[in-house]
Amino acid sequence: MRKLTYFVACSLDGFIGDEHGDASEMFRFLDAEYLAFLTAEFPETLSTPGRRHFGIDDVPNKRFDTMIQGRASYELALKEGIASPYGHMREYVASRTLGVSPDPNVQIVADDLVGRVRALKAEEGGLDIFLCGGSVVAGELLDEIDELVVKSYPIVYGKGMPMFATGAGIGEFTLGEVRTFTNGVMVRTYARKR
16 A cells, blocks of 8 residues: 655744745755755755756655645646646645546546545555645645655744645654754654554
8 A cells, every 4th residue: 555645844833834835945955965955865855846946857766656635735846837846756646626637647636636646555666655635636646645754944934835735634744764864854754644
């Protein structure tokens, strides 16, 4: 069974971006030490243009071969003219309004997102599934998330988009590995407690 991992960047106060989902304030923490960690441990979580920019196009996917994101997260890439932001993986975008996909590598999931994720998790072989965001999709998939990798950045937004937009009940996770970096970033890994 494949795992669904919510690999998410957030502020100290638990926001993944401002009210509009803009997380650009966090980009400044992508220094050499932290980038080396991401490249070694989670290279596929960098977007295809990001991988190109940092010269790691040829680094193979290590943990994930499939990614899921919400429409709002996806539209941030579309505004930049990028129709397949994670072209090095199978891409799914949860959207009831997007309609036709602007790229053949991007599949739109218009309904039964939970069912689609369960089918992806049940696939034989392959790597795991990367939940990129956003808040609404993470809330909808809360019960399906097997692992959280929370990248906490040393900033406070005060208000913004929470990690999970949900009215669901409490989900409990167990702390695993914790990594800290000289730039103040902390990466914590949690496993679903079932």
